[in-house]
Amino acid sequence: MLKNKKIAIIGTGNMGEALLSGLISSGSSDPKNIICTDVRENKLKSIQEKYGVHTTADNVKAVEASEIIIYAVKPQIIASVLKETASCLDMSKLIISIAAGVPLVAIESCLNKELRLIRVMPNIAAFVKESASVIAAGGKATQEDIKLSLAIFDSMGKSIFLKENILMDAITGLSGSGPAYIFLIVDAMADAGVKVGLSREDALFLSSQTVLGAAKLLIETKEHPGRLKDMVTSPGGTAIAGIHTLEKGGLRTTLMNAVEAATKRSQELGEIMIKNFSNEQ
Template identity: 65%
Template sequence: MLKNKQVGFLGSGNMGEALIHGLLHSHLCRPEQILCSDVRPERLKAIREKYGVKGTSHNPEVVKQSDIIVLAVKPQIMKQVVEEVAKYLDLSKLIISIAAGVPLDAIESCARKELKLIRVMPNICVSVREGVSAIAGGKHASKEDLIAAKTIFDSVGKSIIIEEYLLDAVTGLSGSGPAYIFLIIDALADAGVKVGLSRSDALILASQTVLGAAKMLIETGEHPGKLKDMVTSPGGTAIAGLHTLEEGGLRTTLINAVEVATQRSKVLGEIIKNNLTNEKA
């Protein structure tokens, strides 16, 4: 799928580097197939030396030489970057944006032309190749383009293909989700300390428990309720703990957190869209 493609990254921050690492680690690309840009010379130097890829400070050079372009820049500078390279963009190039909150039509508006666009919402866990990403195709993106995007993001975890209007919900669940889980792990470790464990042991026990539970759920394909029932026994410790969690409203609180984060994502997306489309060139 990517064997003969040149892949360009506009922006070589944490997300850009994670994707470069994933592509190389999964042997989907060779270093010479990847060209990246960044405004920071020291960052480009570090990426080139670490991964053996090509680097430049000139965004147009990346676009001209690439078949697939990943827009890995902050939403605040998206307009500036797209306008800088717009003359080199056309429907022959697949453009993948990972800029949070930037809708596909806003990117086309900045470029003042129709483009072959895909928008992706990854999460921070791509940095350890265990992320999850949601992929939404624009009107000119073909099935093959979506498969190419999925191949890229599967190299850093798992990915799903959805409609663009659902990306705010994805942001509320999996985009913000690592923060929820970090809080839960921290709380579990605090609990371990309270009942006599050392902080280091409690953190290992809590984090590995979350990892193992997630892996068991994924690999068995069982409903989480069924797996929960496997842990609980009549009058046992797990059911006593679950009763306390339900009494404290954990389930409702998590549902509310996802819902509030989703609504906040919609508000921020509207602000970003208005800023992009209303700014004067």
């Protein structure tokens, strides 16, 4: 079903290209059905050569020609790009925004007409087709729209549908911002490896591969993390000594506080966005 749909990607930067690459390499979409826009002509030329898709610097033309429109421009400019293309948006098109921190109500207030809207919160692992993406739907989006969106974002990782729009800030705090927490943990583990005598290169490889392996084990076995932790900790052994130190340092509380702080920040930024979007009316 997705394969025959005409798709526009508005803003083919880092995320737009990750999405484009996922759609094509997974075979979910045909290059001849995709049109990409950007402000930089050289970028469009290289996208066209690399993926064989249509390209244009004209957002309106791309929106007119498409049934699914994915807005992948920065949050700071999405209001002006929505306004620029608003006259060609109607209920015949599925409109998807991946702009971080821009609530659906802000987009609704900016466009001020009935539209099939979807908001998606992907994360940076989209670049390696391992994004954890969450899809939320506006009031007029259909079940078919949700299915299409899941198919689109499954092409660059794994995606789930969230019924409660209000939890999008929590998603931003957990999986949207989560890669940053893990990078910090990996960096700290690499430092620790260096401290106990490993080369920087080996320490970084070993900590990254350990995180990848642990995540894969969790996902593939579907075991509870506590049970897997019990499997690694032998009586009087090394892992339990390390875990004792992590618990003393408040690792769990620190991570919970981090997700809570990021969620609150996302709520604050969302409120600012709603105000800015309605001021642009």
